[in-house]
Amino acid sequence: MNRSDYIILGAAFVSFLFSVSLWFGIFGGDINYNKLAAIFVGIWVPSILALGNYFKR
Secondary structure: OOHHHHHHHHHHHHHHHHHHHHHOOOOOOOHHHHHHHHHHHHOHHHHHHHHHHHHHO
């Protein structure tokens, strides 16, 4: 694996962790807004992986 592979996987993992932290309300705030934001950020994970795969090929 190249260094760029680790960067892409790291970015996807950070996005996943951020989504989970929003879902469980670690940052506080309105619970309904946080759940919607968590779903939005969770969609980033496959998008980051797909973008990384596109540029790798």
